[in-house]
Amino acid sequence: MGCLYNFLFSPQPAVRERLEALLGGGEGGEGGGGVGGGHVGVQVRNRLWTAERYKIQNPGGIPGAGSVAASAERVLYCMDRYVPPHATVFFTADEDHFYAVAKRQWGTRVRTVEGGVFMPWSRGGKVDAASLGDAEQEAVFKAIVDWFALQRAERIVYTHQSSFGKTAAESSDAPNIDVNHTRCLAADARWGAAGGGEGGAAAVWEVEWGEAADGGVTYDTSAVPGAPSGRTGAHDEL
Secondary structure: OHHHHHHHOOOOHHHHHHHHHHHOOOOOOOOOOOOOOOOEEEEEOHHHHHHHHHHHOOOOOOOOOOOOOOOHHHHHHHHHOOOOOOOOEEEEEOOOOHHHHHHHHHHHHEEOOOOOOOHHHHOOOOOOHHHOOHHHHHHHHHHHHHHHHHHOOOEEEEEOOOHHHHHHHHOOOOOEEEEOHHHHHHHHHHHOOOOOOOOOHHHHHHHHHHHHHOOOOOOOOOOOOOOOOOOOHHHHHO
């Protein structure tokens, strides 16, 4: 699929210009801050996190998981477990209030595209291009730039079951991992809620990515909308 995406989609001059302004040059992060130098792409599809949380906390959800916080802070905490320390982060989300939280989470390391989220896409509704005003067109343009910036990351951390993150990952040769409440709960069980355990918090991302590279990232998807119902070994750790 990656070859097909690359065949069908390439950034045109206006998008390339915005990408270079956003990611070109700069220091810090895993290999630097530029498009060629490396950044970690982080994408949040909060609608999916919310739907999964509802299933977890209702009868038939994950036994012993307890209450799962719905805040943006909790979601970005989960994502940050898979971000190398000191890495430059490109961040995109489907709800506007996540951006302020991302800036608090990663400070000067975070890069975002300015502008608001295009809410019809966020809600999964149909779009009539002829009806778009200037602000809505700019929001659509932001989404396109977001996708290409995510695709160009050295590592991609995206929301499980999100087509936006999944297609960016599939069209890239970069290592990628999909995250949601269940994966985060499993990581909490392995490392402790504070990110401790042997090696400390800094080691968490290396171990989790190592498992991904070894094909050992299967985990409980029984509470994930649209995912297979079978549970895996990671469930037993919860």
